[in-house]
Amino acid sequence: MARITDLLAAGRTFSFEFFPPKDAEEQQLLTRTIADLQPLRPSFVSVTYRGGRVSRERTTRVVVDLLRTTELTPMPHLTCVAHPRSELGDIISVFRAAGLENLLALGGDPLPAEEQYKELEYASQLVDLGRSLGFRSIGVAAHPAGHPRSPDLTSDRRHLAFKMSLADFAITQFFFKVEEYERLREDVAALGVAKPILAGIMPITSLTSVQRMAQLSGYAVPDDVVRRIEAGGDDRAEIRRRGIEVATELCRDLLDAGVPGLHFYTLNFSKATREIYANLGLVKSDGRPDVPEG
Numbered sequence: 002m003a004r005i006t007d008l009l010a011a012g013r014t015f016s017f018e019f020f021p022p023k024d025a026e027e028q029q030l031l032t033r034t035i036a037d038l039q040p041l042r043p044s045f046v047s048v049t050y051r052g053g054r055v056s057r058e059r060t061t062r063v064v065v066d067l068l069r070t071t072e073l074t075p076m077p078h079l080t081c082v083a084h085p086r087s088e089l090g091d092i093i094s095v096f097r098a099a100g101l102e103n104l105l106a107l108g109g110d111p112l113p114a115e116e117q118y119k120e121l122e123y124a125s126q127l128v129d130l131g132r133s134l135g136f137r138s139i140g141v142a143a144h145p146a147g148h149p150r151s152p153d154l155t156s157d158r159r160h161l162a163f164k165m166s167l168a169d170f171a172i173t174q175f176f177f178k179v180e181e182y183e184r185l186r187e188d189v190a191a192l193g194v195a196k197p198i199l200a201g202i203m204p205i206t207s208l209t210s211v212q213r214m215a216q217l218s219g220y221a222v223p224d225d226v227v228r229r230i231e232a233g234g235d236d237r238a239e240i241r242r243r244g245i246e247v248a249t250e251l252c253r254d255l256l257d258a259g260v261p262g263l264h265f266y267t268l269n270f271s272k273a274t275r276e277i278y279a280n281l282g283l284v285k286s287d288g289r290p291d292v293p294e295g
């Protein structure tokens with residue numbers, strides 16, 4: 002199985018993110034989405050992790066299934082919340098024993114008090130644990146606008162740079178302006194870290210839901226993007242078309258700026274990602290992917 006570090010050394014990566022299904026209906030949707038996206042030959046796919054026993058089972062099942070039944074390179078996310086250190090070690094060991102080579106180490110969002118049982122506080126500690134248990138390709142999260150729990154951007158960038166110095170690559174929270182990415186990259190470089198930062202792409206298909214997700218991650222969708230989407234009025238198809246257009250332009254700008262990878266937040270749907278791929282000319286007329294080198 003491929004290591005993302007090796008893929009990044011060889012060229013630009015294109016990757017997709019999924020969340021583990023909660024029931025049979027969501028499972029069907031994910032199965033269909035994976036079948037639709039597989040022909041695009043993503044460099045890797047990642048699967049989110051909420052925290053706790055149920056999440057542990059679900060995420061593990063999806064990544065192990067992907068590993069055994071597809072040619073995709075799956076990467077599990079893992080968070081510090083809801084597990085003591087020994088349990089995190091068990092989970093990481095199960096991932097390794099299954100043959101997984103990549104791990105996304107996260108602090109994680111707070112859970113209800115009764116589910117919260119953590120010994121590790123920060124993602125950087127989980128990177129250390131993953132490393133000590135054999136992972137040689139570990140990613141972390143980066144927040145272009147700063148993490149919402151941070152008192153200020155300067156300290157957040159300092160913690161990010163430290164975390165990235167331990168890890169191999171970072172993937173950003175979604176954003177809509179290439180300048181936001183460039184500023185993050187410059188800030189981290191100024192702190193002496195030059196590891197690859199993959200850009201997280203969230204196509205807007207509903208403005209209110211993206212604004213809600215943005216708010217939770219301490220980010221505000223830029224006013225001009227909001228105005229551009231709102232100009233679609235009540236026409237859902239037009240709003241969607243505009244959202245795809247905005248995401249396509251951002252991807253083009255990022256590719257021009259030399260981004261080492263684009264990571265699509267699919268929300269377990271395939272259409273928006275496929276449309277952006279087509280707009281970017283990443284799919285040849287014979288339907289095969291035509292992914293340029295970074």
Ligand code: FAD
Nearest residue numbers: 049050078107108109110123124142148151157160173174
């Ligand atoms: P950390 O790096 O631990 O940082 C959290 C906060 O602590 C920040 O404010 C940071 O500045 C501060 N900090 C870090 N180190 C120190 C230190 N030594 N001293 C003091 N302060 C410090 N969430 C999920 O729950 N599940 C997922 O699967 C998931 N996947 C994600 C995937 C991507 C690509 C991204 C970008 C985010 C994802 N998130 C996920 C959201 C993210 O995990 C949350 O925002 C979480 O609250 C913080 O995670 P982190 O890894 O950035 O935390």
